[in-house]
Amino acid sequence: ATDFGIETALKQLGVKDINEGTSTGSNNFSNGDIIESYSPVDGKLIGKVKSTTKEDYEKVMTAATAAFLSWRTMPAPQRGEIVRQFGNKLRELKEPLGKLVSYEMGKSLQEGYGEVQEMIDICDFAVGLSRQLNGQTIPSERPSHVMREQWHSIGVVGIISAFNFPVAVWAWNTALAWICGDVCVWKASEKAPLCSIACQNIIAGILKENNLPEGISCIINGDYKVGEMMTKDTRIPLVSATGSTRMGRIVGVTVAERFGKSLLELGGNNAIIITPTADLKVVVPGAVFGAVGTCGQRCTSTRRLIIHESVYDKVRDAIVGAYGQIKIGNPLDETKHVGPLIDKDSVNTYLAAIEKAKAEGGNVLVEGGVLEGEGFESGCYVKPAIIEAENHYKIVQHETFAPILYLMKYSGEVENAIAVQNGVAQGLSSAIMTNEMKEAEKFLSFSGSDCGIANVNIGTSGAEIGGAFGGEKETGGGRESGSDAWKVYMRRQTNTVNYSDELPLAQGIKFDL
Numbered sequence: 001a002t003d004f005g006i007e008t009a010l011k012q013l014g015v016k017d018i019n020e021g022t023s024t025g026s027n028n029f030s031n032g033d034i035i036e037s038y039s040p041v042d043g044k045l046i047g048k049v050k051s052t053t054k055e056d057y058e059k060v061m062t063a064a065t066a067a068f069l070s071w072r073t074m075p076a077p078q079r080g081e082i083v084r085q086f087g088n089k090l091r092e093l094k095e096p097l098g099k100l101v102s103y104e105m106g107k108s109l110q111e112g113y114g115e116v117q118e119m120i121d122i123c124d125f126a127v128g129l130s131r132q133l134n135g136q137t138i139p140s141e142r143p144s145h146v147m148r149e150q151w152h153s154i155g156v157v158g159i160i161s162a163f164n165f166p167v168a169v170w171a172w173n174t175a176l177a178w179i180c181g182d183v184c185v186w187k188a189s190e191k192a193p194l195c196s197i198a199c200q201n202i203i204a205g206i207l208k209e210n211n212l213p214e215g216i217s218c219i220i221n222g223d224y225k226v227g228e229m230m231t232k233d234t235r236i237p238l239v240s241a242t243g244s245t246r247m248g249r250i251v252g253v254t255v256a257e258r259f260g261k262s263l264l265e266l267g268g269n270n271a272i273i274i275t276p277t278a279d280l281k282v283v284v285p286g287a288v289f290g291a292v293g294t295c296g297q298r299c300t301s302t303r304r305l306i307i308h309e310s311v312y313d314k315v316r317d318a319i320v321g322a323y324g325q326i327k328i329g330n331p332l333d334e335t336k337h338v339g340p341l342i343d344k345d346s347v348n349t350y351l352a353a354i355e356k357a358k359a360e361g362g363n364v365l366v367e368g369g370v371l372e373g374e375g376f377e378s379g380c381y382v383k384p385a386i387i388e389a390e391n392h393y394k395i396v397q398h399e400t401f402a403p404i405l406y407l408m409k410y411s412g413e414v415e416n417a418i419a420v421q422n423g424v425a426q427g428l429s430s431a432i433m434t435n436e437m438k439e440a441e442k443f444l445s446f447s448g449s450d451c452g453i454a455n456v457n458i459g460t461s462g463a464e465i466g467g468a469f470g471g472e473k474e475t476g477g478g479r480e481s482g483s484d485a486w487k488v489y490m491r492r493q494t495n496t497v498n499y500s501d502e503l504p505l506a507q508g509i510k511f512d513l
């Protein structure tokens with residue numbers, strides 16, 4: 001871990017091997033089993049953290065619930081000031097944090113920096129929003145009455161995050177939750193625990209400088225069993241969970257059973273429709289980056305290309321040609337496009353998916369496979385594959401979190417392609433490549449894409465923070481980040497005030513005593 005400045009980055013972020021001294025932050029509460037974090041980049045041990053026991057969890061919740069009582073009394077713009085300072089600190093630490101993301105998770109350094117940039121962007125957004133948590137006034141049907149709607153902080157927000165965006169997803173949630181007056185308890189993925197320690201250290205420093213309790217931001221470490229402590233905890237009114245549909249199905253039910261709210265950001269099965277008028281200059285980079293970026297481990301990764309038969313051969317050849325240019329290797333080396341998968345389990349899932357696609361009749365256009373030899377010692381580097389397939393194949397219906405791209409044909413009108421695009425259980429991101437205005441508008445209309453994200457002449461991945469992010473169907477229905485996603489972090493209260501001397505009842509009901 002000495003090359004690419006990783007050691008320096010770990011020092012700057014205060015992330016140390018537990019044997020050299022536990023990291024700072026609420027993580028001090030954790031006393032359970034050791035979790036080791038190995039880099040998929042070179043297979044080396046980066047560091048260790050302790051997992052959170054039931055007793056540790058109680059300490060965290062005591063700190064969080066106490067902090068909430070004071071934090072919610074602080075005017076929202078002052079909470080925004082804390083988020084502003086946090087964003088500035090992230091600007092200072094963008095390089096080391098981006099490197100840690102790249103090294104612990106395996107995405108390219110550019111994407112690691114991009115993730116930190118997303119954190120900075122959402123902080124800026126949240127600072128402005130801290131002066132705009134506006135309710136509304138509503139005309140009352142009764143004389144000398146006024147109705148209004150207020151937004152109040154909700155309490156302790158539980159955050160469960162996936163390995164593939166080990167820092168940004170936390171920030172999307174926390175930046176908004178904090179300005180809303182909530183406090184957060186975060187369980188990061190057990191596959192990227194050091195990223196969460198780094199983030200906690202950064203915010204802990206800001207809170208300390210401002211004499212604020214660290215309970216405003218807490219982390220707990222461990223696998224799903226630690227996550228379950230939160231999903232079952234009635235002291236947590238909102239659980240925001242990002243990860244697989246399998247996880248969301250369990251978390252959603254558990255939280256609903258106790259009448260908590262959940263914000264679910266789950267798997268996708270994203271497609272690009274490529275029409276006869278599509279511009280290849282846009283299609284090729286959009287589709288290739290979408291399919292192989294982050295080694296196919298984005299929830300918005302492009303999994304399917306639905307190509308009009310009249311341009312099928314041309315598009316297929318251009319994409320297959322572009323795959324020949326892809327450089328796979330150490331993601332910290334900026335000349336490489338594609339890094340490793342997260343771990344060997346993921347490699348096995350990828351290999352099995354290719355076999356299943358073949359067994360169902362798929363025609364492999366670009367062979368997959370695991371890379372071996374110098375630079376690939378971790379065993380997690382794989383070749384992005386392209387397979388001609390049909391939408392109804394079981395494996396195509398399923399999200400495989402790896403760089404496998406399925407190509408399929410459509411004929412006739414765009415409605416046929418839209419039906420294929422919508423013909424999966426997931427509903428996260430979608431795109432159409434067209435220069436035909438009517439096709440684009442059909443795709444965006446109520447009878448078009450059924451996804452939470454629908455793009456025109458842009459690929460499926462790489463959303464900006466300004467819009468609400470999330471998807472329908474098995475993607476879980478949650479929205480976070482921009483637009484009015486902040487409302488889920490607050491509770492809505494409707495007020496009716498009577499400033500007359502009478503008590504008229506609503507709906508004209510008479511109740512004379």
Ligand code: NAD
Pocket residue numbers: 160161162163164165187188189190222223224225226227228231242243244245246247248250251264265266267268298299300399401428470471475
């Ligand atoms: P995962 O479901 O295995 O784990 C996600 C998180 O959930 C981890 O922190 C895990 O410990 C926790 N978890 C799992 N089961 C749990 C349970 N029963 N109770 C409480 N917590 C539990 O997912 P992963 O492999 O880390 O991430 C990949 C998945 O995440 C993909 O499906 C991807 O599409 C999805 N994802 C979605 C979005 C989105 O915004 N829609 C963003 C990123 C990733």
